[in-house]
Amino acid sequence: MAYASRSRTRRRARNAVHVAQVDERVAPAGDPDRNLTHLRESLLEHAPLRPEQIHPMPVESPDLEAACKQYAQTLQAIAGSPPVLDLVHLGLGPDGHTASLVPGDPVLDVNDADVAVSGLYQGRRRMTLTYPILNRARRVLWLVTGSEKSGMLARLCAGDASIPAGRVRGDHALVMADRAAAGRLDNNSKAEVA
Known part of the structure; x- marks a missing residue:
């Protein structure tokens, strides 16, 4: 997820970009289970951003x-109060989860905080952004790959609020999916198929 303000020059625009996390597993720094580990390797090590423009979720805190609450304050500092993020990048799980908003978890019902901690999911607790901040975002980019997600992608595109991903506003979203994930979409769907 990134926040960027408009600027007249590339340098100023680059300096206005902040990268924050949507969710993170509670695990030690550098752990291969951490989203930040993969984010650093695939993107951040190659991006022209200063360390103060990257905002990891503080999941190592006792x-x-x-x-x-601290992370929510960080988001306010970079994106206003209440925080409005310019772009949120989300994935979709085969069970319909997104971020760490998983079926049956009490975090799905958090409406009074922008950041919360989930229960155990696949062996780990997670810190996640909640629906209020996700639904304030100016744009949402969904990236969905794999045939095991095709049923949930069809439900997401149909606006099915019974799955966690379906509770993220769709009127400001773009879905990019590979052919395998898009296998159950009808011809009227507005999803981009790669």
């Missing part, structure tokens, strides 16, 4: 509730 007090995760306080860490959520």
Whole structure:
């Protein structure tokens, strides 16, 4: 997820970009389970951003509730109060989850905070952005790959709010999917197929 303000020059525009996380597993720094580990290797090591423009979720904190509040303050500092992110990049799980908003988790019902901690999912607790901040975003980019997600992608594109991903506003979203994931979409769908 990135926040960028408009600027007249490339340099100023680049300096206005901030990268924050949508969700993160509670795991030690550098752990291969961490989203940040993969984000650094695939993108951040190659991006012309300064360290102060990258905002990792503080999942190593011994007090995760306080860490959520701290991260919410970080988001306010870079994206206003309440924070409005310019772009949120989301994926879609085969169970319909997105971020760490998974079926049946109490975090799905958090409406009074922008950042919260989930219960255990696949062996780890996670810090995640909640629906209020996701739904304030100016744009949402969904990237969906794999045939195991085709049913959930069809439900997402149909606006099915019974799956966690379906509760993210769709009126400001672009879905990019590979052919395998898009296999169950009808011809009226507005998803981009790669």
